[in-house]
Amino acid sequence: MAHAIGQLTSLADLPGIVSWHIARSLDERKGRIVIEEAEFSDADAFAAFRSHPRHQSIAAEMARISDWWIGDRLS
Numbered sequence: 001m002a003h004a005i006g007q008l009t010s011l012a013d014l015p016g017i018v019s020w021h022i023a024r025s026l027d028e029r030k031g032r033i034v035i036e037e038a039e040f041s042d043a044d045a046f047a048a049f050r051s052h053p054r055h056q057s058i059a060a061e062m063a064r065i066s067d068w069w070i071g072d073r074l075s
Contacts, residue, residue, distance in 0.1 A: 001032055004065065007058045008036055014052055016045025034066075 005022055012020035018039040025033035040046040049055055 001034065004062060005034055007061060008034065011049075011055055011058060014049055014055065016041045016048055 001024065005024065008022045009020075011017075012022075018041055019037075020039075021035070021037045023035050025035055027033075040049060
């Protein structure tokens, strides 16, 4: 889990990210849960983040080791 958190944390310096928080959930009743909370400057920045090679590489690694729920929204 520490490796996964480190990998996700390393994405914080990508362009267009306004805030980026990665943490392990304190409530482990449903297993070990990593929380990823991010804010992007706009929808274009989010799209650029999703297509960034470093994000795609880490996302592929997470897909191999994780089962997750994802929620994205625009404010």
